[in-house]
Amino acid sequence: MLVRYSLSLCVLLGVTIVAAAEKPKLRTQQTVAQGSLAFEPEDPGSPVVELFENQTARQTLRVRNTGTAPIEIRRVDPAPPPGKATFEPRRLAPGEAGRLVLEKPMGETRGLQTVRFHVLSDDPVQPSVPVSFPVFVQSAYSPETAEVNFGYVGQTADATQSVIVESFETDRLSLESILEKPDWLALRAEPVEGHPQQLRLVTGLSAQTPLGEVARRVVLRTNVAVQPELVLSVRAHVHGQITATPPVLSFGAVEQGATVRRTIELRSVDASPLEVAALDHNAEAIDLKSAACGEGCVRLDAQLLTGQRRAVGNEFIGVSFKDRGERVRIPYSALIVKPGTQIRSLGTLDANTDVKIDDTLEKKP
Amino acid sequence: MTARWILLALLAGNAAAAGPAPESTLRWKARDQTGTYGYLIYRSEAEAGPFRRINARIVPKRSDPDAGYVYVDRDVAPGKTYYYRIDGVSEAGIKKPLSPVLPKTIGPNGAPAKTR
Numbered sequence: 001m002l003v004r005y006s007l008s009l010c011v012l013l014g015v016t017i018v019a020a021a022e023k024p025k026l027r028t029q030q031t032v033a034q035g036s037l038a039f040e041p042e043d044p045g046s047p048v049v050e051l052f053e054n055q056t057a058r059q060t061l062r063v064r065n066t067g068t069a070p071i072e073i074r075r076v077d078p079a080p081p082p083g084k085a086t087f088e089p090r091r092l093a094p095g096e097a098g099r100l101v102l103e104k105p106m107g108e109t110r111g112l113q114t115v116r117f118h119v120l121s122d123d124p125v126q127p128s129v130p131v132s133f134p135v136f137v138q139s140a141y142s143p144e145t146a147e148v149n150f151g152y153v154g155q156t157a158d159a160t161q162s163v164i165v166e167s168f169e170t171d172r173l174s175l176e177s178i179l180e181k182p183d184w185l186a187l188r189a190e191p192v193e194g195h196p197q198q199l200r201l202v203t204g205l206s207a208q209t210p211l212g213e214v215a216r217r218v219v220l221r222t223n224v225a226v227q228p229e230l231v232l233s234v235r236a237h238v239h240g241q242i243t244a245t246p247p248v249l250s251f252g253a254v255e256q257g258a259t260v261r262r263t264i265e266l267r268s269v270d271a272s273p274l275e276v277a278a279l280d281h282n283a284e285a286i287d288l289k290s291a292a293c294g295e296g297c298v299r300l301d302a303q304l305l306t307g308q309r310r311a312v313g314n315e316f317i318g319v320s321f322k323d324r325g326e327r328v329r330i331p332y333s334a335l336i337v338k339p340g341t342q343i344r345s346l347g348t349l350d351a352n353t354d355v356k357i358d359d360t361l362e363k364k365p
Numbered sequence: 366m367t368a369r370w371i372l373l374a375l376l377a378g379n380a381a382a383a384g385p386a387p388e389s390t391l392r393w394k395a396r397d398q399t400g401t402y403g404y405l406i407y408r409s410e411a412e413a414g415p416f417r418r419i420n421a422r423i424v425p426k427r428s429d430p431d432a433g434y435v436y437v438d439r440d441v442a443p444g445k446t447y448y449y450r451i452d453g454v455s456e457a458g459i460k461k462p463l464s465p466v467l468p469k470t471i472g473p474n475g476a477p478a479k480t481r
Binding site (some may be wrong): 048050136139168194196197 | 402407413414415416417418422423425454455456457458459460
């Protein structure tokens with residue numbers, strides 16, 4: 001239940017997460033069919049396949065026909081794809097054993113996972129047999145997820161941010177090429193004095209950086225043979241000639257029926273006159289009013305509509321201004337809960353943090 | 366991962382040579398193993414590195430937290446000083462340093478090794 005709410009809160013708070021992989025049951029590493037096909041790993045001494053990100057997990061199984069009639073293996077399918085299986089021989093006489101090689105490209109999802117395949121045969125007792133093996137995917141880098149976050153920043157501010165990445169899989173870490181990068185981002189790699197296995201990645205935003213919330217992936221190629229691809233996540237919330245305070249509106253958790261208001265102040269950076277031309281928002285979720293608050297300033301009064309219990313996420317207020325091309329986009333979020341619900345903690349969500357909500361909220365109507 | 370990696374004892378090595386082949390024994394305990402998958406052991410011949418991982422397979426977490434861990438490094442030479450560090454790795458694949466970099470000098474055959 002907790003996971004369900006964590007995920008819904010992630011949506012609510014606009015946080016992108018990768019769902020944790022299901023914990024594998026190590027004891028099922030050897031899967032024995034109820035039918036006539038029996039499987040066992042060719043190397044029983046290696047219970048968990050260990051590999052690096054983007055490598056292919058391989059497991060070789062011996063498959064034996066324990067029945068009294070011949071069995072033909074028709075297909076071996078990864079569940080889910082992608083994946084590849086090769087087996088020989090296709091037809092197994094009673095008592096005969098064959099070899100089944102399972103291969104699964106693991107991608108960037110780290111940690112302990114289970115790789116699953118289905119063996120389809122003409123065995124009348126069990127024509128589809130699930131086989132699985134555990135894998136542990138590790139990163140060759142620290143931090144495993146390198147990230148630079150520029151925060152709320154002006155488009156012409158020439159902002160720079162850096163992050164140090166380390167790898168013990170090479171004696172001297174170096175950048176070989178940039179595989180994927182937005183044009184508006186400058187990037188260079190600098191050695192870290194006294195630490196040859198570290199690299200400082202220095203990033204900078206150009207004046208062409210798009211306005212609003214920006215989240216992009218930068219893919220670099222390093223000299224680390226076991227995992228050449230290094231992914232850098234870049235985040236920024238970019239403003240132009242108009243700033244919003246706060247730039248993101250979070251109402252947090254509020255009770256159904258409660259009156260909740262927030263104020264947003266919009267200002268032109270050069271104090272030139274500012275006049276709202278149009279407000280774009282979901283009128284069923286939020287009520288908005290605007291008023292001048294001095295030279296080059298507009299105040300928005302936002303009232304959350306709390307009639308229904310729900311999670312509000314991925315929504316925004318759009319503001320257009322008279323005689324200005326720039327449009328301001330203010331994301332907002334909220335969690336409207338049943339009155340009396342106790343929320344023990346509602347922390348910042350990241351890969352290491354969970355959100356705990358008591359049972360009264362977890363039991364959905 | 367909420368685990369805190371706390372090292373209680375490291376490189377408690379009486380290492381030394383068993384017969385002609387010297388070896389270096391690393392011993393450690395982690396007080397809190399919540400979410401831990403296992404341990405990675407790195408070694409260098411200089412304090413500043415470069416470090417290289419010496420356990421081909423991750424040292425798996427033991428179910429008994431009081432049992433502690435032992436790793437024997439047999440790829441060592443008498444009289445040389447090596448620098449070790451141990452990282453924990455969580456079930457989610459996140460590494461976290463468990464120990465600082467600690468030096469260990471391998472004694473000559475039959476003599477106790479020094480841990481500074």
